[in-house]
Amino acid sequence: MTAVVRDGDRFLLARQSDSGRWSLVGGGVEPGEExxxxxxxxxxxxxxVGSDIIRIVGAYGGPLLENVYPDGDHVGYVTVAYLCSLDAAAFALDEDEVxxxxxxxxxxxxxLDHHEWIDQVLHDAVR
Structure with missing residues (x-):
C-alpha cells in the first residue's frame, strides 16, 4: 500500500533508511488486515501521524517494482496508491524506516535519487 500525500502542487516524500532513496510512505499488509x-x-x-484516505490513485506493478534479494529470490511487487490527507502537521519519524x-x-x-515507479503514481495523482 502506498500513501500519496498532496499539498497543492507538492507531494510528501520520505527518504528510506534501507536504501537512502526517496519514495512514498507505505508498506505491506499484515495477515488479516484490510x-x-x-x-x-x-x-x-x-x-x-494519523491519516484519512480520500480515493484510490491506481494500482502499480511491473519491471520498476521488481527486486532481487541477496539470496537470489526475484520478486515483483504490486502496490495500490491512495490519495491521503494527514491529521497533523507535526511528524514523529520512525528513524528505522525514514x-x-x-x-x-x-x-x-x-x-532527487528516488524510486522511479513513483513518477507514474504522482502524475496519476494530479489527473
Whole structure:
C-alpha cells in the first residue's frame, strides 16, 4: 500500500533508511488486515501521524517494482496508491524506516535519487 500525500502542487516524500532513496510512505499488509487499515497503520508507524484516505490513485506493478534479494529470490511487487490527507502537521519519524521527509513538486522530483515507479503514481495523482 502506498500513501500519496498532496499539498497543492507538492507531494510528501520520505527518504528510506534501507536504501537512502526517496519514495512514498507505505508498506505491506499484515495477515488479516484490510488494505486501507494497513496503509493508515504504515503512515502512523513511519510518520507518527494519523491519516484519512480520500480515493484510490491506481494500482502499480511491473519491471520498476521488481527486486532481487541477496539470496537470489526475484520478486515483483504490486502496490495500490491512495490519495491521503494527514491529521497533523507535526511528524514523529520512525528513524528505522525514514531518514527524513520533504515536500516536493513534480519538477523537483527529478533532482532527487528516488524510486522511479513513483513518477507514474504522482502524475496519476494530479489527473
Amino acid at each position: 488494505p486501507r487499515a494497513a496503509l493508515q497503520r504504515e503512515v502512523r508507524e513511519e510518520l507518527g 531518514l527524513e521527509i520533504r515536500w516536493v513538486t513534480l519538477a523537483e522530483l527529478g533532482e
